[in-house]
Amino acid sequence: MLLKKLTYLFISIFLLSICLNHDGFAQQKKKSRKQLESEKRRNLEKIAETKRALENTQEKKEVTVGKIKAIKEQISSQEEQIGLMEQDMELIDMEMQDIVYAKMNLEQKLDTLQKEYAAMLYTASKTSGKINKLSFLFSASSFNDLIMRYKYLQQYTDNRKSQVAQMTKVVALLRERQGNLEGKKSDKKRIISAKLTEAQNLELLKSRQTEMVGELSKKEKDLRKEIEATKKSVNRLETLIANVVAREIARKNKERELKQDQEAKLAKNKSKKPSTKVKNQELDDKETALGKSFGASKARLPWPVQRGFISDRFGIKEHPVLNGVLINNNGIDIQTPRNATVRSVYEGIVKDVTEIPGLGNVVLIQHGEYYTVYANLQQIFPVVGQKIGAKETIGTAGESGGATEINFQIWHNSEHLNPEGWLIPR
Incomplete structure (x- = not known):
């Protein structure tokens, strides 16, 4: 009986440690994610500023050093944005690995809990076939023995309820991790598409820069x-x-x-x-x-x-x-x-x-x-x-x-x- 109690306690502690460890990993990723999103936001603001600067100089048809400096800075910001997107995808891959790892651990724990619960049900069915609870209690040799048997039955029932609750919790966590994994896959697809667009914009900017430099170099x-x-x-x-x-x-x-x-x-x-x-x-x-x-x-x-x-x-x-x-x-x-x-x-x-x-x-x-x-x-x-x-x-x-x-x-x-x-x- 003591061995079973220790087993259930170990399972509960282990399951809790999985949740806490995953939350710890998630917190670390959250900090990295927060920093990366902040850098992306600042860089987008920089790109917007350079675009506004170029638009303000469109009234003057001639190419100027100021225009070239602005487009050069925009190219630099665009390259930085693509680099940040690559970092974003790397971070998503790491987050997906963590989710898959946590999901595998949860599946293993669910399998263990289900087997434990099946064993408990089997033991209960064998016992109920021989004696019922009342006969088990009143067949005690002394009053102290009766109290101990009552506590045993109560703990056995509580353990079964706890086991069911643990399995329900693990199933819910599995669904949550699966949803997170699908969300990360969608994020990665979106970033790949956005990166392709940014790369095309970058090539257009570089082409425009080459034309502007060529035109202005005539005024050496x-x-x-x-x-x-x-x-x-x-x-x-x-x-x-x-x-x-x-x-x-x-x-x-x-x-x-x-x-x-x-x-x-x-x-x-x-x-x-x-x-x-x-x-x-x-x-x-x-x-x-x-x-x-x-x-x-x-x-x-x-x-x-x-x-x-x-x-x-x-x-x-x-x-x-x-x-x-x-x-x-x-x-x-x-x-x-x-x-x-x-x-x-x-x-x-x-x-x-x-x-x-x-x-x-x-x-x-x-x-x-x-x-x-x-x-x-x-x-x-x-x-x-x-x-x-x-x-x-x-x-x-x-x-x-x-x-x-x-x-x-x-x-x-x-x-x-x-x-x-x-x-x-x-």
Whole structure:
């Protein structure tokens, strides 16, 4: 009897462990699925942005560098989307394997339970053929024996009910797993069909890009002149930023020397109460704290425009049209809708507002030891020395290369950083 009780207990625990383990696997898959769906959604939004950008430039019939940058980014996003679909199918295959494995275990358990239950029914039928329950009870040799026989019959009945309940539960789980499996098969078919469509769209985009590049490459002389003009504009901007940074460093050094002189004078005059903090040092502490808080905001800064996509990335790369020609970007170019407002990504102080030919209006904002640069603005609103809050509007986006586009940079003193890693991922 004890052996049977232990057997039923083991079966129940094992069955429960199967359910819990499968739920654990499902939770892990759910996290992977959630992450993948989030990436797919963000990428679709990026594709939609590039499509809107291309539509906005359709009014101008001529091919421009801005158009080519937009279609290049759309191709990149389309390729990424196909890659995400392949990951999706791999994940579905893994999920289907888990479901099949769980389904096989449940089928084995159901078979075991059915055999156990059949054995119980057979034993019950043999017993009932010889004696009934009452005669079994009253044939006890003592009162204690009678109580033990009663408990035995009660446990035997409870075990049979439990066995039926367990089998019912396993059958329900099997149906659920079968439904999940059919659903995953349908999802995979749908993704295969969508992937085929995306691949066809990708080929059309690449064909269109080839045509646009071929058309624009005919204007090679004009493009080379444009590149040289842009280099001069960038050099002017670098000189401007370097001068601002040098001026700020010199100011801080002067304030530090002034503070040291004041402390030295106070130390000589012991009769006077020592000052807690001089004004310049308080200002320096605030700037230091601002720089630390900015430095801790990597991957959390808002975008300088509410809508848009990166059309040209940080660093040295090949020109989108001219073979063998390298171009450099100290920041990132962001294409955005026409007349889009440009905003500060962090609180700070406006250190320079100027106009540079080829880069439009430029606003330079200081955040302690960090600086953000917003170039190619059509309109500018702040003035030098003005305090700016995070997400506060500083101007509107201008046009560059046949598209509405701004250039955004981040500097740490005289070192230019890749802004893409500082902005909230889109």
